[in-house]
Amino acid sequence: MDPKLGRMTLKEWVVVESDSVQPLPRLRQELFRMMALAADKLRCLGASVDSVDSGVQQLPNGQTLPIPPIILAELGSDPKKPTVCFYGHLDVQPARQEDGWLTDPYTLTEVDGKLYGRGATDNKGPVLAWINAVSTFRSLEEDLPVNIKFVIEGMEEAGSVGLEELVRKEKDRFFSRVDYIVISDNLWLSQRKPALTYGTRGNSYFTVEVKCRDQDFHSGTFGGILNEPMADLVALLGSLVDSSGHILIPGIYDQVAPVTEEERKMYKAIDLDLEEYRNSSQVKRFLFDTKEEILMHLWRYPSLSIHGIEGAFDEPGAKTVIPGQVTGKFSIRLVPHMNMSVVEKQVKQHLEYTFSKRNSSNQMAVSMTLGLQPWIANIKDNQYLAAKRAITTVFGTEPDMIRDGSTIPIARIFQDIIQKSVMMLPLGAVDDGEHSQNEKINRWNYIEGSKLFAAFFLEMAKLHY
Numbered sequence: 001m002d003p004k005l006g007r008m009t010l011k012e013w014v015v016v017e018s019d020s021v022q023p024l025p026r027l028r029q030e031l032f033r034m035m036a037l038a039a040d041k042l043r044c045l046g047a048s049v050d051s052v053d054s055g056v057q058q059l060p061n062g063q064t065l066p067i068p069p070i071i072l073a074e075l076g077s078d079p080k081k082p083t084v085c086f087y088g089h090l091d092v093q094p095a096r097q098e099d100g101w102l103t104d105p106y107t108l109t110e111v112d113g114k115l116y117g118r119g120a121t122d123n124k125g126p127v128l129a130w131i132n133a134v135s136t137f138r139s140l141e142e143d144l145p146v147n148i149k150f151v152i153e154g155m156e157e158a159g160s161v162g163l164e165e166l167v168r169k170e171k172d173r174f175f176s177r178v179d180y181i182v183i184s185d186n187l188w189l190s191q192r193k194p195a196l197t198y199g200t201r202g203n204s205y206f207t208v209e210v211k212c213r214d215q216d217f218h219s220g221t222f223g224g225i226l227n228e229p230m231a232d233l234v235a236l237l238g239s240l241v242d243s244s245g246h247i248l249i250p251g252i253y254d255q256v257a258p259v260t261e262e263e264r265k266m267y268k269a270i271d272l273d274l275e276e277y278r279n280s281s282q283v284k285r286f287l288f289d290t291k292e293e294i295l296m297h298l299w300r301y302p303s304l305s306i307h308g309i310e311g312a313f314d315e316p317g318a319k320t321v322i323p324g325q326v327t328g329k330f331s332i333r334l335v336p337h338m339n340m341s342v343v344e345k346q347v348k349q350h351l352e353y354t355f356s357k358r359n360s361s362n363q364m365a366v367s368m369t370l371g372l373q374p375w376i377a378n379i380k381d382n383q384y385l386a387a388k389r390a391i392t393t394v395f396g397t398e399p400d401m402i403r404d405g406s407t408i409p410i411a412r413i414f415q416d417i418i419q420k421s422v423m424m425l426p427l428g429a430v431d432d433g434e435h436s437q438n439e440k441i442n443r444w445n446y447i448e449g450s451k452l453f454a455a456f457f458l459e460m461a462k463l464h465y
Contacts, residue, residue, distance in 0.1 A: 089156035197424035
């Protein structure tokens with residue numbers, strides 16, 4: 001691959017404002033343009049491409065917007081070769097220069113070997129790195145060592161609207177001959193050492209509402225004679241987690257998979273400078289002192305976070321109001337082998353018991369508004385072995401074996417529906433700043449990543465029986 005050509009294409013892709021988060025007709029047109037560019041690029045490689053119409057998105061205000069097509073593309077159908085399916089997305093988070101970008105977010109700008117631009121690392125750069133790897137074999141007039149399928153969407157940042165439905169529909173068609181699925185939509189834990197990701201946490205999001213009446217009260221007129229909803233809610237939220245991060249809901253840890261000795265060794269081998277990590281996070285201190293404890297509490301133990309309160313007075317000034325109705329929001333990051341419906345029951349029972357002890361005359365209602373399962377892979381699967389070998393060939397080092405503390409639902413969707421091995425093969429460095437200002441991908445990561453994918457194809461061909 002000519003590195004200059006690769007960067008030119010990334011520049012052409014970053015300039016497209018393919019923001020799926022803001023529901024604006026102009027941005028939807030940009031998304032359609034982005035998907036068309038990708039489809040053309042794949043056709044130029046000789047892929048058969050199907051741009052699947054995904055219908056319309058219904059917005060809360062009654063307005064509808066078209067959903068960009070999902071690209072299903074295919075290169076090769078040799079039954080003797082393994083079929084590797086790559087998933088990526090070409091939509092991005094919103095970005096404006098006035099929010100703190102040092103350069104125009106939609107103009108790819110190189111500074112000191114860093115390629116700045118919205119989508120550079122999340123996820124346009126990695127999608128192009130896959131395409132670069134394929135085009136290298138084409139340029140050399142060599143046969144691809146594997147059959148390749150692409151699933152590329154344009155609504156990931158907005159919840160992958162329509163994707164799960166399409167995967168179910170295509171299970172026995174497009175996905176019928178898929179052997180392995182690869183996702184490159186996350187980051188390394190280090191700035192220089194590559195990683196392989198084999199697990200993500202799930203998420204259960206809850207609301208707890210405490211209501212006295214629809215209207216607020218004046219604290220001079222009613223303060224002292226009411227069970228105040230805010231006091232009830234603060235007590236409820238305060239009962240969920242202690243100051244050391246330990247979740248106080250009875251039974252919540254019962255289903256957490258025990259730590260194995262083999263797993264402990266993997267944590268020890270991970271490259272993480274704790275002091276640098278703490279400084280870059282701008283945090284005075286963490287709850288734990290060792291690398292192993294911090295990583296385990298980020299990846300393989302559940303955590304509970306309190307996110308906010310609706311209905312409370314949160315403006316500047318001294319408004320002496322008693323809110324008549326307030327809603328607290330919190331979530332629990334789930335890990336194997338926690339069961340979502342069991343967690344929901346445990347949370348409701350705990351809050352109902354805590355509320356009953358207050359003898360409040362207010363009404364309380366708890367609901368789980370979102371439930372996403374955790375995902376974990378078998379690191380002894382062929383594609384993990386192939387990726388390890390490819391990383392050693394290209395980067396000269398074994399990868400960090402890591403999990404991700406956040407939730408990437410598509411991994412679990414693929415695993416559950418298609419019943420095939422899923423692997424996350426990240427390209428970006430830990431400081432790439434996905435979703436934030438000055439997002440970038442290092443030129444080194446982008447070019448070496450393209451080589452890595454080509455090496456991965458060759459290793460997969462060797463390992464597949």
